Amino acid sequence: MVPSTATSALDELRDALSETAAELRGERPAPSQAPTLERPPRAELGDYSTNAAMLLAPVLKAAPRQIAEQLGEGLVARLGDQLDHVEVAGPGFLNVFLADAWYADAVARVLAAGDAVGAGEPGEAGPLRINVEFVSANPTGPLHVGHARNAAYGDALSRLLSFLGHEVHREFYVNDNGSQVRKFGESLQAHGRGEPPPADGYQGDYVAEIAAAIGDAGDGDPEAVARRGIELMLERLRTTLATFRVDFDTWFSERDLHVGEPSAVQHAFDVLAEQGRTYRHEGALWLRTTEFGDDKDRVLERSSGEHTYFASDIAYHQEKRERGFDRLVDVWGADHHGYVRRMHAAFEALGGRPDELDLLIMQFVNLVDRGERTSMSKRRGDFVSLDELIAEIGVDAARWYLLNRSHDTTIDLDLELARRETNENPVYYVQYAHARIASILARAGEDAVAEALARFAPPARLEPAERDLIKKALAFGTEVAEAAERRAPHRIAAYALEFAQTFTAFYRDCPVLGAQPEGVEAFRLGLCVVSRRIIGRSLGLLGVSAPESM
C-alpha cells in the first residue's frame, strides 16, 4: 500500500511532538520560540533531536529533563513501533531513535512524490505573484563579474521561488535614459569619426565594435546613435545572459516611463501628491521620505524641470505595483545600498506595505591579482567580462563559484586561481555523483528500474549508510523552503555537496546491482532514483547542468 504523500514523515513526527507538547502545556501559553527538530551533531545522540522540553521549562515551571521524559512518553505512545526508543540528554534535549519501519515509510513517500520531491507548499499565503528584478546593468558596456554574480543569484532565487509554486516574473530594468547614455553616444560618435573618445567617455574594444556595427556612427543625430548603440548592446547582453542560462520575461525601458500623457513619472507624482507626500521648495519638487525613516527628504524634479533618477525609480516601482504583483524583489549591487532606505520610504509613500518590497544587496566581487585587489572600471574597459569568465572556467563552474557564497559577503575572484582550481571545483563532484547514479540505473536497465519502483519495499534491516542517505533526502524539503525564505540559494549548493557526499558513502558501503537477499537490489535502486532526482533538482535550482555522463 502506498502511503499518503500529503505530509512527509518528518512533518508527522513534528506534529506528534507538538501535540504532545500541547497536551503537557494545557491552558498555559505556548513558548515564544518554536521547538526545533533537527539532526543532532553526533550519531549516538539519535536520529532527530528536539529542544522542546527546554523551551517548555519556564512555562511549566519544571525541570527541563523531567519535561523531556514526559514528552518522550507521549511520543512513544503516539508513534508505536515507528519509534525505537527515546533518550533524554544534556540539559534537556530529547533524542529520538527511529525504527527502520519509520525510515522505510518515509522514503517510500519521497519516492512517491516523484519529481515534486522537495517542492512543498508555497507558504501560508499561497502562491504569490513575484516580480524579481535583477542584473539591470547599464546598457553602455559588457557585463562584468559583478553583474555575473547578480545574474546567477537573481536567476537561482527565481528558480527557487518558482519551484515552490510561486508565479515568478523576471525583469531587467534598462537604464536607457540620462547622461550615461548621452556619453555613450558621444563615445560611439567620436569613434565613428576616428577621434579619441571624450575625456569621461567609454573605451574598450566593444565601443569600436558597436561603432562599426552602426556603420555611420560618425554622422547624424547623437541621440539616434546612442539609441542604436544601446539596441546593439542589449542584443549582446541578451546573448551573454542566455549563454549563462539566464532569461528575462521583460526588458523594461526606463525611457518608457517618460512618454505618454500622463507619463508614468507624472502619474507617480500624482499618486504621491494625492497622499500629501510631496512639496515644492526652491523651485524643486521634494518627496517627504523622512516620514518613512530616511534621514533627509529627496528631490524628484529639479528646479530646472528635469526628473531625477530617483523619480524614474519611483515611477517604475509604482508601475510594477499596478501590474498586480504581490511581491517586488530587487537585486542590487553593493554600491546601491545607500539607496535602500529611501526606496523603501518612497514605496511606503506610494501606499505600499513594507513587506511587499524586498531590496537585496549583493556584495562586491573583487578582482584579485597576486593577492592585490584591483578595481574594475567600465569606462577604462578594464575589467573581467562575464564572457571571459565563461570562456575561462565554463558556465557550471562559474555559476557554482558565484552561488556558493552568501549574497552579503564579498567575493575575491582571482581568475588565475579560479582557472587553476576548475578541476577542483566541488561542482564536478556533485555532477559526478549524478552521472554515477545515471550509470548504475542505465546498467540496471529501464525495465528493472520500473519493476524495482513498483515492488519497492524495505529490507528487514537497514544499513547505516542507507539510513544516512534517507535522512539526508528527507531534509531536502526543509532546505529548499529555508533557502527561499532567507533568499539564500547558496544553501542549496551546500546541501547538494553534502548530499553527494552522503550518496558516495552509500555507494561505497552498499552495492546496488546484484545485491542480496531478494528485494535489496530493488530497494537500493529506489534509493538511487530518489538520489538522482534530488541531486538533479538541486543542480537545476542553481542553473547548473546535471550530466548523465562525464
Place this chain on the structure above:
RNA sequence: GCGCCCGUAGCUCAGUGGAUAGAGCGCCCGCCUCCGGAGCGGGAGGCCGAAGGUUCGAAUCCUUCCGGGCGCGCCA
C-alpha cells in the same frame, strides 16, 4: 562624521539561541581483484577580531571598540 555589509582552520567560505564549531582547497599518512578513482579512509590545523551584557545555554542577540569593504548629490 553618519549609514550598510564583513571579520570563523594556512587559503576560500558555511554555520542568524543548543550538545565536542564544519566543508572545499592546501598539507601529512594509508587505500584500486569490487556497480565510474573527477574517488575512499585517517591525521595535523580554531581564544569564532576584542571587551562587556542578555540567557539554563551565544560564532549566532544587544552595547562599545578595533580592522576591512562600500556608500552618503537638485549624479546615474
